[in-house]
Amino acid sequence: MGTEGANFLVIAGRYRLEAKLGHGGMGVVWRATDQLLGRGVAVKALPLDETFSAEEARWQRERTLREARAVVQLRHPNIIVVHDVIEHDERPYMVMELIDGGSLADRLAANGPVDAAEAARIGGDLLSALHTAHAARVLHRDIKPANVLIESGTGRVVLTDFGIAQVAGATTLTESGSFVGSPEYTAPERMTGVRTGPECDLWSVGALLCAALSGESPFRRDSLGGTVHAVVIDEIRPPAQAGPLLPVVRGLLERDPERRLGAVEAERMLRAFLETGRTPPRPAPEREYTPTQRDLPLRRSPAPERSRSGGLMAPVRSGRGVLTAALLVAVMVGAGLSAAVLSTDWGGRDGRTTAGTSAPGTPGGSASGTAGSSAPGTPVSGSATTAAPAPTAALPSAPSGYRVAEDPAGFALAVPDGFTREPQGERVFYLSSGETFRLGIKVTDPQPGGPLGVMRRAAAKGPETNPGYRDGRVTSVTHRGQPAAFREFTWDGFSAAEGARHTYDVCWEEDGRLYDVWISGPIGKARETKEYFDVAVDTFTVP
Structure with a gap:
C-alpha cells in the first residue's frame, strides 16, 4: 500500500503524488516529487480493465510493464523522458519528466490557430520523434494536440503519453462498441480494424497539422458515427489555412497507408518550408494503388445484407475479431450513409477514388484533351456526338432522386x-x-x-x-x-x-x-x- 505523509500519497516508497494534472482514457497523471532524487516528476497511473478475471488482469499487467519498459529506452529531445516503470498495488505506473508548459490543445484554446511556420516547426519535431520511436518498434496511437506539450521559455515540442495506447493493449473499437483513443485523429485503417502500424501515427500528424492551422481536426463531427464516416469515407478537405503546407498534409492524409508520406520525407518537406517559405512537392509514391477488394470503382457491389432492423450490415475485421454489425450500422446510419454510397465507396483507397476520382470539370474539359474548350452551357459548333457501339447491356436503374x-x-x-x-x-x-x-x-x-x-x-x-x-x-x-x-x-x-x-x-x-x-x-x-x-x-x- 502507499503511505500518507502530509496528506500526500507516496507510492513505491519514493514518489509523492501531490496534485492531479489531468486524466483521460489512458490514465491519471499526477505532479509528484521523487523523494530519492529530490526532483519534480509526472506520474501516470495506467488503466486496467476491471472486467478482466484475475488471470487476465495478471497477463495485462505483465504486458503493460513489458511494453512500458520498451518506451523507457526511447531517447529523443522531442519525446518525453520516462524515468521509471513501477507496479504499485497491482497497478502499473510510469514516472516521467515534468514539463513546465501547457499542451498544444491548451494553446489553441487560449490563442487560436498557429501560423504555417509554427505548425511546420511543431510537425517537423513530431515527425523526427516518430522516426526514432518507429525504428524502435514503438507506436504512439493517440497523437492529438492534448498529447503535445510546448515547454515554456524554450518552445520545445514534447510528445507525451508515448506508447500509452500500445502499452495499455487497447484496440480502437472494442467488441462492445466503445471507442478507445481520439476518433478525429485516428487513421482509417485502424478505425476499421484492418491494421495498426507506424503509418497510423503519420495520419494523426496530418490531422494534427490541420488542427494547429485551423483550430480543429478536419474530421470533427457531432457524433462518433459522423466522425468515423468522415475518416473512412468522406472526401478529405484540408482547411484553407493548410495551403502553405498542403503537399505534406495531403501526403500524410492518404487513406492507403502504403501510399502515405513517410516520416523522414514529411519532416524534410516541413524543414524546407521553414528555410525557404515554400513546401516542395511530395515525391511520387513508390507504388501505384491497386484495388484489392474489387475493380474499383465502377461496378456496383452486391447489395449489403440487412439487419433485422433494416440497417446495413458490413462486417469489418479487427485485431480482436469482427466488429459487431450493430456498431457498423450505428456508425453508417448515424452518418447518413445510403446503401448506394456504401456499396460504391466502402473498402476503397480513399474517399476520393473509391468510386472514381478525379479530374476534368475544368472549364468544360474532359481528360481526353479538351479541357481548354469553352465551358459547359456555351454554344459550340461542331460535329455530332460519337455514334454508339452495338447494344450490349440493359438500361441501368436509377436511385431515388x-x-x-x-x-x-x-x-x-x-x-x-x-x-x-x-x-x-x-x-x-x-x-x-x-x-x-x-x-x-x-x-x-x-x-x-x-x-x-x-x-x-x-x-x-x-x-x-x-x-x-x-x-x-x-x-x-x-x-x-x-x-x-x-x-x-x-x-x-x-x-x-x-x-x-x-x-x-x-x-x-x-x-x-x-x-x-x-x-x-x-x-x-x-x-x-x-x-x-x-x-x-x-x-x-x-x-
Whole structure:
C-alpha cells in the first residue's frame, strides 16, 4: 500500500503524488516529487480493465510493464523522458519528466490557430520523434494536440503519453462498441480494424497539422458515427489555412497507408518550408494503388445484407475479431450513409477514388484533351456526338432522386433529377440549375498511352487550361478488368464570383472505345459533387 505523509500519497516508497494534472482514457497523471532524487516528476497511473478475471488482469499487467519498459529506452529531445516503470498495488505506473508548459490543445484554446511556420516547426519535431520511436518498434496511437506539450521559455515540442495506447493493449473499437483513443485523429485503417502500424501515427500528424492551422481536426463531427464516416469515407478537405503546407498534409492524409508520406520525407518537406517559405512537392509514391477488394470503382457491389432492423450490415475485421454489425450500422446510419454510397465507396483507397476520382470539370474539359474548350452551357459548333457501339447491356436503374438518361450519343446513365442535357461537339454535358454542377461524358477511339496516358497529358496541361490549377492527382486502376485512370484537382473556377471548384474524372477503355466521365462542382459542395459522380460512373451503360 502507499503511505500518507502530509496528506500526500507516496507510492513505491519514493514518489509523492501531490496534485492531479489531468486524466483521460489512458490514465491519471499526477505532479509528484521523487523523494530519492529530490526532483519534480509526472506520474501516470495506467488503466486496467476491471472486467478482466484475475488471470487476465495478471497477463495485462505483465504486458503493460513489458511494453512500458520498451518506451523507457526511447531517447529523443522531442519525446518525453520516462524515468521509471513501477507496479504499485497491482497497478502499473510510469514516472516521467515534468514539463513546465501547457499542451498544444491548451494553446489553441487560449490563442487560436498557429501560423504555417509554427505548425511546420511543431510537425517537423513530431515527425523526427516518430522516426526514432518507429525504428524502435514503438507506436504512439493517440497523437492529438492534448498529447503535445510546448515547454515554456524554450518552445520545445514534447510528445507525451508515448506508447500509452500500445502499452495499455487497447484496440480502437472494442467488441462492445466503445471507442478507445481520439476518433478525429485516428487513421482509417485502424478505425476499421484492418491494421495498426507506424503509418497510423503519420495520419494523426496530418490531422494534427490541420488542427494547429485551423483550430480543429478536419474530421470533427457531432457524433462518433459522423466522425468515423468522415475518416473512412468522406472526401478529405484540408482547411484553407493548410495551403502553405498542403503537399505534406495531403501526403500524410492518404487513406492507403502504403501510399502515405513517410516520416523522414514529411519532416524534410516541413524543414524546407521553414528555410525557404515554400513546401516542395511530395515525391511520387513508390507504388501505384491497386484495388484489392474489387475493380474499383465502377461496378456496383452486391447489395449489403440487412439487419433485422433494416440497417446495413458490413462486417469489418479487427485485431480482436469482427466488429459487431450493430456498431457498423450505428456508425453508417448515424452518418447518413445510403446503401448506394456504401456499396460504391466502402473498402476503397480513399474517399476520393473509391468510386472514381478525379479530374476534368475544368472549364468544360474532359481528360481526353479538351479541357481548354469553352465551358459547359456555351454554344459550340461542331460535329455530332460519337455514334454508339452495338447494344450490349440493359438500361441501368436509377436511385431515388435520379432518372435514367438514355443519351442519343449511345450510352445511358443515371443523372440527378433536374439536370438538363447540353451537347457540345464530341462532349455531352448534364447541367444542374445555374450550372452549379457540370457532369460531362465523352466517347472516343482509344488514345496513345491508354487511359493513364490520356489523364497524364490532361494533368500536364492543367495549369494552362484551368485557372489556379492545384492539388492535381492521377491514379491508375482497372475497371471491369480493363485499364482505367482517375484524376482529380482543384481550380479557381470560371469566375471570381463563382469561386473555387473541385473536379473528379474517370477514363477507361471497353469494347474498343475510350469512355471519359467527369464532374465539377463548388469546392464547398464536394460531398454532393462526389455523390453525383459516383452514381453516374456506377450506372454508366452502353445499351
